[in-house]
Amino acid sequence: MSVTSSVTSDAESRPPSTPAGPWLHRPVADLDAETLNTLDRWWRAANYLSVGQIYLLANPLLRTPLSADDVKPRLLGHWGTTPGLNFVYAHLNRVIAERGQSTIYLTGPGHGGPGLVANSYLEGSYTETYPDITADAEGMRRLFRQFSFPGGIPSHVAPETPGSIHEGGELGYVLSHAYGAAFDNPDLLVAAVVGDGEAETGPLATSWHSNKFVNPTLDGVVLPILHLNGYKIANPTVLARIPDDELLSLMRGYGHKPHLFVGGFDGEDPAAAHARFAVLLDEVFNEIADIKASAAAGNTGRPTWPMIILRTPKGWTCPPVIDGKQVEDSWRSHQVPLASARDTPEHLEVLHDWLTSYGAEELFDDDGVLAADIAALAPPGDLRMSANPHANGGLLLRDLRMPDYTEFAVDVPAPGAAIAEPTKVLGQWLTEVIRRNPDNFRIFGPDETASNRLQSVYDVTDKQWNAGYLESDSDDHLARAGRVMEMLSEHQCQGWLEGYLLTGRHGLFNCYEAFIHIVDSMFNQHAKWLDVTRDIPWRRPIASLNYLLSSHVWRQDHNGFSHQDPGFIDHVMNKKSEIVRVYLPPDANTLLSTYDHCLRSRDYVNVVVSGKQPGPQFLTMDEAIAHCTRGLGIWEWAGTEVLGEDPDVVLGCAGDIPTLEVLAAADLLRKHLPDLLVRVVNVVDLMRLQDEREHPHGLSDRDFSTYFTDTKPVIFAYHGYPWLLHRLTYRRTGHANLHVRGYKEEGTTTTPFDMVMLNDLDRYHLVMDVIDRVPGLGSKAAGLRQEMSDARLRARRYTREHGDDIPEVRDWVWPDAGDTGTAEGGPERSATASTAGDNE
C-alpha cells in the first residue's frame, strides 16, 4: 500500500477508466441487469461472510455437510444491522468507482463488525493488512474462526478493522465523528450510517445540527444515512414508529433534504431494491455535486444537504421465522437470530438453509476465491473505503508548524512579581499556532473559548458558523470559515475533535472543568481506541487529544457548588498509563511549556488544568522549561531549607490555587518561624508522583525520596480530590507522612479565598498543619497556631460582611515580588476584571 503518495494524487492509483472525482455530476444510473446482479452478488457475498463469522468455526464453504462441530460453541456478535450496512457498502462501491469519489464509511451501529470485516475481505484490503487471512477457503476459515473468538478480533468495527475510525461500541457519536473527519477535507465524502436505536441518544439527536457548522467549500461532505431497521435490543425504535411526515419534518427541521427509501419488505425482489437504491444514490451524489459547485461558484449560504432514510427489515435475509417466532424484521434478529445451532438437528438445518440461501458456490470458486466480477465492483486502491488513508489518520498526519512559545513568555522579574491570566497568555501563542497551521488545527469548545480567555485567537481567525447571520455587532467573530468550533454540546466538541484527530489532524478541546464529566464515557472510548491501536502496527500514531480545562473548581464564582467537580482527573487516571497524561501548570510560563509539549505528542490524552483568572506568576521562561521538563521541582526561592540538610517539613503543591496558598503559607512560616526549614515542591506533571513501574513518567523511589524525604511531614495542597494523591503515592516509603488537602465538596460561596477556606485548603490551615506535624516547635508555634485560627475567622467574617475577600489575603503577594516591583505598578486584582465572562 503506497498510501501517502496516493492521497496527494488519487489519479496514480486509478485505472484509466476511473473518472477523476471529487464531486462529479453524472447521469443517474440506469443500470443494466448485469451490474444490478453484481451489486446483489457483492451483497450476498458480504452477508454470507457475515453469517459465517458469527456462526462457523470450520467448513467455511460447506464443502462437507454442516455438522454441529462446525458451529462455534458460543455465538456472539450482532446480525441485525449487518445486511443493511452491507447493502449500503455495495452500492457506495459502485458510485465511488464510477465517480472516483474519495469516501470513508462510518457505521454508527458499530456492532455490525462482521459486515465491515466482510467488505474489507471482499475488497482485498483485509488480506493486505492481515496476510494470514488469505483470499481462499483456508483464509475464509480463519476469518470466520477469529471473529469474537478468544485471541481473535472483537465483534465491533474496532481499531483492528481496516477502514474504521468509529467503533460504535457506545452509541451516539457517528455524526460527530463524521463531521470531525470532514472538516478541512474538502474532497472527502463521509458516509455515515446512523442506527435508529442510536438516533435516540442525546449526542446523536443534537449532532444533526452539525450541518450548521460545516463549510461547503473548505470542508468535506457528510452524507447521513438513517438506517431505520425498526428495532433495538428488545423494543421498536422511536423514529421507526412515528408517521413518515413527522420523520421527514424532523429531518427538514434539522436542515436536511431527506430521501426516504423503503426496501426489502413484502418479498420485494432484491434486484428491484438494488435498482431503486442505485438511482437514489446517484441522485443524492448529484445533489451533493451541485451544492459543491454552487459553493465553489461563490454561493455562501448554508446548503440543504441531502440525507437518506433507509428503511429495511432488521436482520434482512435471515430466516423469517425460527421456532415459530418472527425473527427477520423483529428485535429478535438484533444479535444472533438463531441462538443455538448445536442443540438440535432442526436448528442446525436452519443455519444450513440460511447459509446456503446466499448461493456461495456462485460467489466463490472451488478454492474459495471471490468471483472476478464481484471483485471488480470494488474501487481501485485507496478509493476502497477499507483502504482509504483518511481512516488511518496517522498516515496523513503532518507535524504542526510550531511557533516558539518562549517568545510569548510572561516577564517574571522575580517570583510573584507579575500578574497574568495564564490561559490568556496561552491564547496568544495559540493564535500563532493557528496562523501557521491554517488547515489542520482547530479549537473546539462549548461556547467558552472567550470565557476561557483564549480570545486573542480571534485576531487571526473566527468561529465557523453556517447558521444564519444578523447585521448587528452581536455577531462577534462569526464567519463561514474559521478555526474555532463552538456549539453548546460537550459531546459535539469531543466527537468533532475525535473525528478530526482520527483523520490525521490536530486540535484541542477547551471546557469548564465542571462540565468535562459530560464526556467521561466518550473519553473512555477514545482512550480504549488509542490503547488498542498501540498494538496495531499498521495504525500510525495520531495527534493526542488535548484538553484545556479552565474555569476550574476553585474559581466558579458565578456558579458555585453546582459547577465544582475536579474528578475528571480521577476518571482519566483509571485508564492505561501509556495513554493518559495530566498536567497542572501553576502559572502562564509553565502552561506554555506544557502545551507546547502536548501539541507535539502523539496517541495520548493530555489533560491540562489551568486557571484563567489573573494570578501571580512565579517562574521565568527558562525556569518554567526546566520545571516542566522535570515535571516537578523544589522551589528553593520559596523555601527556607539549608543546603545539605533535610528540611523540617515539605510543602507540596499541584494546581495554581493550591500553589498560591502553599506560597502564602510558606511566607507566613518564614515570617513567624524563621528557623523552621521548609521545602516547597511544586508538581506540574501529576504522573511523576506515581511509581516508575506504574507509569512511564513515574519517579523512582529514590528520586521521590529526594524530593519529599522519607521521614519528614509532607503537607500537600492539591487541586482535586485528595485521595488521588494517596493513590499515586501509597507505595512510597514516606507515604505515611503525607497529609493532603484538596477539594472536599463543601457547599458554595462566591469569593475565591472563601472557597479555599470552605475546603480547608487555605494558607492558615496549611500553617496549622505544619505546626501539628513538625515535632518540637515549642510554645511560639502554639501561639502562631492560635494566630492562624484567628486570622481565618477574621477572613471569613470579613467576607461575609463585605462580599469580597479580606485585603490582606486578596492583595497578598510573594514578599520578594514586592521588593522587585512590577512593570505595571504591582499586581492588581479588580473584582470586576476577575469575574467577567466566568459564566455559563
Place this chain on the structure above:
Amino acid sequence: MSVTSSVTSDAESRPPSTPAGPWLHRPVADLDAETLNTLDRWWRAANYLSVGQIYLLANPLLRTPLSADDVKPRLLGHWGTTPGLNFVYAHLNRVIAERGQSTIYLTGPGHGGPGLVANSYLEGSYTETYPDITADAEGMRRLFRQFSFPGGIPSHVAPETPGSIHEGGELGYVLSHAYGAAFDNPDLLVAAVVGDGEAETGPLATSWHSNKFVNPTLDGVVLPILHLNGYKIANPTVLARIPDDELLSLMRGYGHKPHLFVGGFDGEDPAAAHARFAVLLDEVFNEIADIKASAAAGNTGRPTWPMIILRTPKGWTCPPVIDGKQVEDSWRSHQVPLASARDTPEHLEVLHDWLTSYGAEELFDDDGVLAADIAALAPPGDLRMSANPHANGGLLLRDLRMPDYTEFAVDVPAPGAAIAEPTKVLGQWLTEVIRRNPDNFRIFGPDETASNRLQSVYDVTDKQWNAGYLESDSDDHLARAGRVMEMLSEHQCQGWLEGYLLTGRHGLFNCYEAFIHIVDSMFNQHAKWLDVTRDIPWRRPIASLNYLLSSHVWRQDHNGFSHQDPGFIDHVMNKKSEIVRVYLPPDANTLLSTYDHCLRSRDYVNVVVSGKQPGPQFLTMDEAIAHCTRGLGIWEWAGTEVLGEDPDVVLGCAGDIPTLEVLAAADLLRKHLPDLLVRVVNVVDLMRLQDEREHPHGLSDRDFSTYFTDTKPVIFAYHGYPWLLHRLTYRRTGHANLHVRGYKEEGTTTTPFDMVMLNDLDRYHLVMDVIDRVPGLGSKAAGLRQEMSDARLRARRYTREHGDDIPEVRDWVWPDAGDTGTAEGGPERSATASTAGDNE
C-alpha cells in the same frame, strides 16, 4: 402550610372564586386593561427584584441617591434569561388562578435564579419559607444582599429556591425532569422553559421525544416553552439562527404543535405583548384541556401536544446600549449586562436609570410592601408554583408497599449448591413491588430491562410506549401505560427518574455497567442536590436514586473491551459519604436483601452491581440477611481457620465474579495445602471498608482488624479498579499487607474465565499470591505454584482452541455443593443460555 392535606383536596385551599381544575377549557382571554396592567406590574416587580439581587447590597428601594457603596463589590449571577422567565411566570400565574390548574415551573436556564427567587418573594412563599426575608424594605434589602453573596444563596435555581426541582447548573435536562415529574401525576401541569443554548445539548435534543412515552390519561402534561432569546455566553444559538419554517418543522418533527410568539422587539409596547401572550396561553391551555378530555373519552392515540416558542430579546428591559456596545438582545446581557457600577459615575447612573425604569415606587409602598393588586395575581396557597408540594416531593412521598423479599429466596441447600441468575430473581421480587405499587414506582432503562433479566416484571406490567404500534408479535409488552420506561438514552432514563423521585415517587435505573458513565455528570448534579437538601429543613427526604448495574465489566461477552469500565463506583465515591452507597452482592439472596434496603432508603444514591448470568448461590436467605446487615462477613464454611487462632492468610472478595474466583482459590488451597489456615471475607457494602470517621457505614479500626487481621497477608479480589480498595483502607493498620486484584483494562476476549485471566484475577493467580505472601510454606507450595501456573496456561490454550472455557473451570462448583446435590440435577451452564440477550 398544610401541604399534604391540600394536595389530596386542592379545593380546601382555594377561595370560592377559583375554579376547580384541572384541565378546564375556558374562553380565551380578552383581558381588560387593568388585568394587563397587573400582569405588567408583576413582571416589572419581578424584574426589579432580579436586578436588585444581582447589583444591590443596600438601599433596595432607592430611597436615597444610589451610591457606589450600595452596589455589590463582586457582581455575579445571570440576567440574560431572567426577564423572559419572569414574563412567563407572571402569565402562568393568571392562568393558574383562573383555572385552578396545579402547575410547577421548571427553568432549564436555571442560572435565572434571581427571577425565580423574585417570583417566590412576590408570592409570599419566600417569606413563609425564610421568615427573615420579610415582605418589606428591610426584607428586600436582605433578599438582595444574600444573592450570590458569601454565606447567602447560590445564583441558580438551587434547592434553596422554593418551588424548584431543577437547578439547571449543567444544562440539558429540563424536559427529562419535567416528564419525570409528570409521570403518574395526571392532574399536574409541568411548564418547562427550555433555553435555546441548552437546546443545543444532546440530552435536551433527544428529550423532546419524551412525548412518545407520556400517557395522556394517567400522566400529567408537560408544556415545553422554548425560550429563543438568541444568545449563549458569546455566540448566537443555533435554533435562533435557522429559518422559522425549519424551526417549526423541527418541532413538528418532534411531534409537537408549535406556537411561535415573538415579543419585545422594535420597541413593542409591553401591554401589547402581554395581551398577545395571554391569548396564546389560553389557547394552549385549552388545547391541552381538549387533549385531556379526548383521552379521557377513550381516544388512545398519541396526541400532538402544544409547545410554545417564545422569541424575546435577551436581557429584555436592560439598558439597550452600554459603553457604546449593544447589550440588550445580545450575548453581552447573558450575565451582568453592566460589568461594574462602582468604577465610574456614568456606570452608576446606568444602573440607577435601569433600576428606576421599572417604577418600583408604583409597585411597592413606602414600607416596601408589594401593592395589593399585584399580590392578588398570585394563585392561592399551594397553587402558587413556588409553593406547589410537587416541587418538594418528600412532602408527598408515600412508603412503598413492600413484598417480603424472603419469599423470593433461592433455595441454597449448601453453599454453591444452586445455580441462579441474580437479577432474574430480583426481577421476580420487583414484579411484586410493581403489583403492589401501581402508581408510584417505575423502572427505567435504556432498552436493557429484559437483557438485564428483569423480564418477569412483564408478567404484571408493560413498557409504556405512545409512539406507533404494529400488529405483529414484535411488539413485546408494549402498552399505552406501564411501569417500565425504556428509551435508548441513559440521559433520559436518569433525567426521568430524577424528576420522578424529586416529586415524591420511587424507582430504579437498570443499566449496563459500561454505559452508566454516560450520566456521570448528571449523577454529580443530583448528588449535590441531595447533599444540599440535607441542610434545608423544609425540604423533606425523597426516595433514593437506585442504580442496578448489570452486564458488568466481567461479562461483556458480546461486546468486549469497549463495554468494560467499572469506574462508576470510583466516580460515585468522590461524592459526600452522607449521600452515596455502593453494594456488590455476591449472589441472588444478598441482592434481594440489598435491594429491599435500597428501596426503603431516603436521600441516597445507591449503586448496586450484580451479574445477570447463571452462577452459583452461596447463602441461604437467613445467612444473606445477616451478611447484608453486617455489610461484610467471614464465610467460615469457605475457610479453613481454627477457632481462636489467627488465619495464615485472608482472602477478601467483593463482587460476584471475584467471589467465585476466591472460592475456587480457597478450594484449591484446601485441597493442596490442607494445613494452611485460610479465612474468606466477603464484602457486600463497600463503604464498610472505610474508616468510621469517613463514612457512616465505616468499620472501626478494631473491627477491621478483627476481620482482616493486622499482620497477615490479605489477598483481595475486587470487582473494579484495584486502587479504590487501597483508597478505602489506606489508614488501616494492616494496609501494607493488602494485595488487591481487580480490573486492569486489559484487552478483549469472549469467554468468562479468559476475561478473568486477562486481568490476572483468576483462581490460579490468587493461589500464587497466597504462596508468594505467606511465609514458610516450603517446597510443597513451590510445586503448587508451578502447578497453578501450568493450569493457567492450559486453560488459556484450551480457550483459544475451543472458543469456550476449559471444563474444569467452567463446571467447577464449590466441593460441598456437589455432595449435597442440587434439586435440578446440578449446576448447568449452557453457553447459549448464558449469552443470549447480553448485547447492545
